[in-house]
Amino acid sequence: MRTRERSVGRSVVRPLRTVAILAAVGALVTAIALPALVTGAPASAGASPATAQQLAAHNAQSIVVASEATQAPSTREQFTATTPDEIAKKKADEEAARALEAAKAAALASLSSPTTASVRTSMPSIALPGQVIYPMAAGSYTLSDGFGAARTGRSHMGQDFAAPIGTPIYAISDGCVQISQSDYGGYGDTVQISHPALSGSGALSTLYGHMSYRAVSVGQCVTAGQYLGEVGNTGWVSGSCLHFEVLINNTEIDPLAWLQANVL
DSSP states (O other), X not given: OHHHHHHHHHHHHHHHHHHHHHHHHHHHHHHXXXXXXHHTSOOOTTOOOOOHHHHHHHHHHHHHHHHHHHHSOOEETTEXXXXXXXXXXXXXXXXXXXXXXXXXXXXXXXXXXXXXXXXXXXXXXXXXXXXXXXXXXXXXXXXXXXXXXXXXXXXXXXXXEEOOTTOEEEOSSSXXXXXXXXXXXXXXXXXEEEOHHXXXXXXXEEEEEEXXXXXXXXXXXXXXXXXXXXXXXXXXXXXXXXXXXXXETTEEEOHHHHHHHHOO
């Protein structure tokens, strides 16, 4: 009888032990897998289950990143600004800075470049000393009214060389300046030069009228081809030209005929 009771007891204990082992294994698997399912990440062997504080910290970091992204300033056309007014102000400031730099550059260029006066006084001669030439360079003028042309009250006493204002005028030969004057009668700005070497038996001088600029002064001696000034339209004249005269003992003669006979 005792042997039978022992056999029955063993048969009952074994199933209970198996059930207990399975229950323990199931509880262990549930404890490991449940945190991984909650966080959305796969469970890994040996990983500790996530706590409520860790989950809250993870969510808080996500919110901070989104907040920073919405606060970043927008960048438009290389201007960091957040409103149209700020962009317009930035553009205006940069335009003003560029204008200031351009003005500075122009001022420096004007200081380093030669002035008009210095360029005029450095004009080279177009003749050799002692030579006789025409008062303007060939191709720079057109002959217009000549000696003896009709004028109101008197005849024309010189030869006109029509040319644009600013065309250079030169001394026809060596001499010294007798007159350098603005508003010289109807001649306007005028230069007159005596030529002792060409005088012979009479004092010879040449007159240059209607000038816009005079580069010589009274008492100054010049050589043939030296720059005297520029063509203008001063005095009694219509259009721009050089009024050129040749005088012997202060009497006008035909200047074109004299030039044709004496130009070397």
